[in-house]
Amino acid sequence: MLFNSYSFIFGFLPTVVIGFYILGARRREWGLAWLTAASLLFYAWWRPINVLLIAPSILINYGLARALEKTGEARPAFARTILIAGIVFNLCFLGYFKYLNFAASAMNDAFGTGFVLTQLILPLGISFITFQKIAFLVDVQAGRVSRFSLADYGLFVLFFPQLIAGPIVHYREMMPQFRAAPCRYDPENVAVGISLFFFGLAKKVILADPMSPLVAPLYARAAAGGGQSMIDAWIAALGFTLQIYFDFSGYSDMALGLARFFGIKLPVNFNSPLQATSIIDFWLRWHVSLTRFLTAYIYNPMTLSLTRKRMAAGKPIFGGRNTSLPAFLSLLAMPTILTMLVSGLWHGAGYTYIVWGLLHGVLLCINHGWRLARPRIWPDTKRYNVRMAPVGFILTFLSVVAAMVMFRAPTLSATLMLWKGMIGVYGVTVPAAVFSQLGELAGWLSAVGVQPAWTSGSMLLTSTVRIGCLLVIALAMPNTLRILAAFEPALGVKPDRTPSRLVQVLTWVPDTAWAVGLAFVALAGMLSLGQLSEFLYWQF
Amino acid sequence: MASPNRFLRTWTMMLCVLAGLVVALNLLIDPYDVFGTPRIPGLSLMKPGPKNHALLAKTYQEARAHPVTVLIGSSSTHIGVDAAAPEWPEAMRPIYNYGIPGGAGVSTRLDTLREAIFNGAIENAVVFLDFQDFLAFSPPGDGMSEDDRRYHLLPDGKPNPYRRLQVADDMFLSLATMGSLTDSLKTVVFQRDPTLLNLAPDGSSNDADFRNAFLADGMHDLFAQKDDFELERAERLRRSIAEWQGALPNVDTVRAIVALTRANHVKLTLVITPHHADALEIYWRIGLWPRIEQLKTELAAVADQAGGDVALWDFLNYDQFNTEGVPAAGDRHTPTVWFWEPTHFKKHLGAVLIRRMFGRDAPQYGALLTVANVDAVNRRIRDRRRERVCGHDGPELLTALAVKIPDGCALP
């Protein structure tokens, strides 16, 4: 079931929320059991077979976690074995459904082998669920989780607001909340939940979805081997970046809002990433819970063990500005690129995703390298940061937009076509209808090589206006986390110490003005449900 | 004063009021003419809304129109044939134009005809056929489309069980979506705009779209753009039909149209739609003309099998109308008389068609095809082409086109 569907908004959600309040007010366990059952139904809605796939995996994981807990500190070697077995099991589970076909076709590509590809059903949200389960096992082994029952574990894995597209949560931040949540009607939670949910819905169906038909033909043309005019190529790149931005941002807001109906605060997942002033900053704002997971469970253990090994061997380690090149390469560059490679693969089984991950890895390394080696022009870093922020912003923005092309283009060669188009290899054309309206300017334009073409003028106009509006919102507006900061919309969010003028004006309070405003937002969102919708974060 | 409870009350109330207003407005303005709300001058007399929802709008319109004659076709029928034209004989009125813009194929013609016959006492059906539809097989549809679900009957003639749900869906979506709201608002705001597109209750459309394009870009650009498009399409069709040996695609569907009208005692007139010589030249020069002649022969056979009940008119010809010259590039003022662009004729020519087929004192134009005369007609068209295109008094074909494909007078 999609959040942006009639059946979810008018059927599932009200039923589940009201049932939860009624049952939870009697006994907390009933409320939570109801929530778990509803989550299972939510998961089964799209394809009931999914439940048959996910249920055994939950039981096996639970069994392993129990075994880990019992073995505990007494027999660390045995516990380690169980943990590794659990991780391997989960990765195989994910690998079978998500990567088997890709691996086979990659083998066929590379060695000319003839593996037959089979069409497998990808269980919904399997990537998110798998990572969450692995994190749980690691946490149990490390002694960070204690006291859990099958009911707890089931709810943690299946909790529907974050089930199919994140955020990736930790048991230790969720369970205490489930144990303490009021489990009954609480007007503040409902008001905050409604506000977050409908802000998110509006972002998804009003801002993100209409972008899809505007950029789809451009990517299709690139995939068919057609070169794009510079303007079209940029519309493709910017348009898709903004589409996925608002899709994901809207989705994250909806997840926060839905959890809040049950008194639960999910962690931050999306924090105005296009405003980032460096690639490092970008990854601290884009898909925050994934970055957090990858850092904690892949990057950190890898770097820690590599650094310790180097130190034991008496070689120089990471030392700030005095870091040697070999140390930088082996302790920072290599783990970073490997981690981002995993991130790329996690997003999708395909060459484009791999290269996308590698590219971001390289960009991160450049960012880290520059931090270490940059010339010290200004005496203190504060001034440097202020002066260089615009430059950093532009470089980051361009890198992110260019890399996003790879996320949408079906093949690497299509990506290359679009990149070439973006730098003007295939010339610059303007729709003839627009060209003929320009009068004097048309002469000037053709003097610099701009050509008229039979492309749609109204399409160009719609795309440009839309992209312009979305850019202003993404770059200049405070996000929902800031607007609702006083009510802790996501775990750990606090109001700014010195809020900007805009944030002060837009601060959410449960008053009449906001109620009326949000009624408009909610209506606009619900009226837009009956339109073509492309849900991007589905298969990840 | 801020209180979450009050916030929720205000929010809920506001939401209901606003939703009610939206539904009421959409019902009053009826932007797609689904409900048949009376058109209010100054508010909803003109309806531009159906532009991208033609099949939806027209299926509901037709059911309310109770026509005696139904016009079946594609966008060229939709734009070029006026159901209210004075040339129609009284006995054929009222007339409904069920032409569907947007790439409707031969099977859509059969579907819409079946629907019109189901809806009421149709006595005459005029079915316009575009030759391009017979040069490629239609891709197999995957299941029923939304539009298929809307018809009263299934293709096999049995009642359509999905219709109820589809109608409910149509009602809901035309009352409570952002798209219908914006279309309602546009309808009201631009009501007095003289360049506003309108779908009349009889299914005919005004010329606003083409007229606006002409005023903005001039006739030359309209032709040039469509020539490029048609050239691409012709290449595609040539590849798709190159190896094909048997009867042309979709001729069977025409046979089904004939059978349907005979079973329901409907007088059928089949029309091979006129195209500008620009379009014909593209197909000639690309080598598809023999296929077009084959089509005429096959259609004549289909009509003959009906035993004289079915008239088959052929206007795909080189004649005084479709060889009219196109104004030069940069000329944004000179209009054309008969054609908007290579594949869409104007209502002037539509009127000539009506007079020729159903009226009196019509100019010598087109031909009534039969098995007996089809070869002679085909031969005559070749001669006419030689005179008009290869001779010195040929039409001013677009230079751009002439550069793209050579003259080909020796072909085929």
Place this chain on the structure above:
Amino acid sequence: MTEQEYLAALSQILSDILGDDSIALTMDTVREDVGGWDSFSYINFIVAVEAEFGVKFRIADVESFPNVGAIVKAITAAPRR
């Protein structure tokens, strides 16, 4: 070493890593308070601290230090190698 001396030493290490000379850590500092102190540089910081003080943290602890104060406490509590 006093708490203050530890904090000064940690600040120095972090300044080197981030190339930012204005860093002054307190017991309550959390990572979000320091501009650019992302999770990637965090691990480098931890290893540098390990090297400086000759201690070894558990990976589980590394993940869950709530603030700088917790790191200082872990250093003082850890057995010297």
